Amino acid sequence: MKKSSSLVMAALLLAAAGTSFAAGGDLGQTTKQETNWTAIVMFAVFVAATLWITKWAAARTKSAASFYNAGGGITGFQNGLAIAGDYMSAASFLGISAMVMGVGYDGLIYSIGFLVGWPVITFLMAERLRNLGKFTFADVAGYRFQQGPIRIFAACGTLVVVAFYLIAQMVGAGQLIKLLFGLDYGYAVAIVGALMMVYVLFGGMTATTWVQIIKACMLLAGVTFMAIMVLAQYGFSPEALFAKAVEVKTAIALSGKTAALAAASAASAAASSPEAAASAAAALAKAQAIDPAKEGLKVMGPGVFLKDPVSAISFGMALMFGTAGLPHILMRFFTVPDAKEARKSVLWATTWIGYFYILIFIIGFGAITLVLTNPEVADVVKGTIKGGAGTANMAAVLVAKTVGGNVFYGFISAVAFATILAVVAGLTLSGASAVSHDLYATVIKKGKADSASELRMSRITTFALGILAVVLGFAFEQINVAFMVALAFAIAASANFPVLFLSVLWKDCTTKGAVIGGFLGLISSVGLTIVSPSVWEATLHNPKGSAWFPYMSPCLFSMTIGFVGVWLFSILDRSPAAAAEREAFASQQVRSETGLGASSASGH
């Protein structure tokens, strides 16, 4: 039993921690539940409301500029909510609460990793991004560089990150719809694909932002209510909640010990050979060594998460710097009117995300005390939720059912699903911007495309990306979602981030350096992930131990390659063009620091 509980733990950690990240998470393979009509109706209401907003937004989306950045008219507070919405994904909501239910404290360590990148973005990047950029991060990275090569790189970086992220979200949606609504996988992929296309095609950034804001408000209201109701059961004393959770976990460990002892003595009685007797004796000794009280207390302290220091650092770097290279997050800095609002939006985003993670921790403990003790929904002896594969992800929604009844349960399920929809819309929009603004308008048309044809191009791309997302969703049904998102974060940190960072802050950076270094980061992060155990062994079925890259995240190495690449090829670049680019740094620096000539709110 100890083995099985540690297996559950390992699976959870692998699911929620080992390879998964904020906006994706391993929702894993799930088993279809009963059809949940309340949730479906609630979701339909959400869709109706957002479609109405899309109609309103469509009237304002007349130019390419308003398609990309909502006319720059979003306030810092609104944008903060939208950024937080991008972050408070189905995976952080369902995945982290499931992780806290399984292993307790480790869930907190995991969530903190996502938060700590934000201050660094604020201090070093946010206002420079806003001052230099207009629509895409290539505007910033390529401010003083040759437009062709840098935009091609930026579009590649964007599309690769978006593609992996999209796969994760589509597959996650398919797995979630089975759990939350009790519908088949295919419905989810089709619903998400179709609705997302409507939002983005007609409403552009305005609709995409407002869908995200509404979802963020609903989710924050929902988790606030849940956390209050959980705490209310324990007289608002966290200590009482934790004590009860330890008691539940101790009881689970005790029943595990009893079962293990019984199994071991049965095996020893039935043993016919000395080897079998020896292994039974070993199992017996192991079972006897279990101290249930100690096992129960484990939820209150750090466990197996972040075991080897290299993985820990590598993982931390991907979280911290990946955020600063995610195109769908970066584009949100261009929707606010000025640097002041850009800063405010990060402060609001950080506040909401931090608040959210504290509540999720409480809700996870609520799941231990309220859900794992309820024989109707959980196997109280083993300490797991009933219903087959992937049901640990139901932790938060089952807490909702316990504290708020069926209607609230439906509401939270609908919100969890809406989350994916909102994130997918943002991703698609950033992919479409990269193609129409960076590739079509700047590279192909050399900046001479008129707004109407650029807008047409972005809509065609949106349509194509929507179809692609649906196809990928069906093609990759079996893929490990967590790994896809991990890859997206690692690529963003290794390719987009070094280029963005050095082009803005380092005088000697040149086009050649940025493009070659960026591609090296891109290729190495994808390559190292392929030869890491999670892909080489788990996905490609090579023998165990044959993966030559042993760590769970490539970021420490690939991000270093990206940075060194940009640096090396920049200093080696002695061309006259490079000299001119270095010359232009002073002007770029003044503009990035003062906002001189920054594109104004109305986007021309």
Next chain:
Amino acid sequence: MSDPIVDKIKRDPKYLELRKKRNGLGVLLTVLMLVVYYGYVSLIAFNKAFLAQPLGDGVTTIGIPIGFGVIIFTIVITGIYVRRANSEFDALTKDILKDASK
């Protein structure tokens, strides 16, 4: 590629003051954040027992306030920067731009 306004700003002592103050604060706070976060991660990597010791008589461990503390620290440190940037630094920036356009 020389822009007269840019050159003027570059020579403006206020601009130098802005750079010095803002970049100084930014770097200081970044270092603080890195120290706090990687300090926390090092505790997890090298001294799990410290975080797992109970706080007083109950089951609540010292790790709980420390973990929540890191979250709150993150929000507060962002707040400090944004507050100063949005008042002091923005006023200075406004002055610089006004002087430059004279």
